[in-house]
Amino acid sequence: MKTQLQIDQRIKEQFDIQHMTLENESHMHNVPKGSESHFKLVLVSDAFEGKRLVQRHQLVYGALQKEMTLIHALAMHLYTTAEWRERESIAPSSPKCHGGE
Secondary structure, three states: OOHHHHHHHHHHHHOOEEEEEEEEOHHHOOOOOOOOOEEEEEEEEHHHOOOOHHHHHHHHHHHOHHHHOOOOEEEEEEEOHHHHHHOOOOOOOOOOOOOOO
8 A cells, every 4th residue: 555545545534634744745855756745734623723833743643653663754744624714725845955956
């Protein structure tokens, strides 16, 4: 099973999702074509309500224990529904890697 699909399924199993995008950003890094090593996750869930950023990250890392051994990097943008509305449903763009295309 593809790594992106594994991550997608695990997040959907573990969280009540209001919004989610999972992007394979490996092409932005100095890796072989077709790699699945760098991902960006935007996740909106009320599971993050009342939690500090580090606690939100810990929840996601806990859900993705197996998948984290398969990848190099996971950029996470984790919001409550209210925070997502305040941001007008816009997540930050990822910077280009110095070794990427």
